[in-house]
Amino acid sequence: MDNEQIKQTLLQIEESELDFTVTMTGKESTRVNGLYKPDTHEILLHNKNFKSDMQLIYTAIHEYTHHLETEAYLEETGGKLPMKGAKVHNAAFWSRFHALLQKAEEMGIYKIDLEDSPELKELTEKIRKEYIEVNGKLMQEFGKLLSQAHALCEKANIRYEDYLDRVLCLPRKSAQEITKVGHVEVDPALGFDNMKKVALLKKPEDRESASQQILSGKAPDTVTELMKKKSSGEDPKSKLEKEKNRLTKTIEALQQRLQYVEESLENL
Helix, strand or coil, X not given: CCHHXXXXXXXXXXXXXXXCEXXXXXXCCCCCCEEEECCCCEEEECHHHCCCHHHHHHXXXXXXXXXXXXXXXXXXXXXXXXXXXXXXXXXXXXXXXXXXXXXHHHCCCCCCXXXXXXXXXXXXXXXXXXXXXXXXXXXXXXXHHHHHHHHHHHHCCCCHHHHHHHHHCCCXXXXXXXXXXXXXXXXXXXXXXXXXXXXXXXXXXXXXHXXXXXXXXXXXXXXXXXXXXXXXXCCHHHHHHHHHHHHHHHHHHHHHHHHHHHHHHHCC
């Protein structure tokens, strides 16, 4: 494949009104397989890193996702580029990236085929059944035990937080996530990390739908992000207005702090 063929392949997967270029650098990199330059809309692919067209296409779709996310951001902000240093590999990115991969698979452009490696297929089943699912069941039981411990702490007039911190030496956030999984009916075949994500969905029908989609092969980030959007029903304008309000409050707080620091310096 040449540069233009890669570009046309990406456009087949999803159209973009914002023009971009694709360049295979002819180089090998130990740091990254590719990168996207939002200011010039360039996709660079270090093609010496790849042993097959599938590996090349995977990275090209990854960088193209950055382009599509940049395009959406420009539309939302009236042409302002994202700030340098802003997090680009967020939940929205991974959701869109995995959706594009799935679309590319359906179109026959990309594939991940375990049939090409019987050993990998067998190992995958072993990992799923003997480790991912077993670990999910253990964490469910762990969550129920933590709930019992919490109740016993209350009965014994012991602060549960201190019990977590200095007796179990278990981080509070971890304890909260584990307990949540123990309280909500979630399929342990998902594995603990996916169980945590699904458990955050409020409606049982949403949790069931998300679980089935993940177990059928859809990427967890894509599924949970879509379910959250569905349950919130929040439009892009409302989302931006909320973000504006949060930023305004943060700026006001920082300005007050700056004034205090300046006054303190003058009095020294």
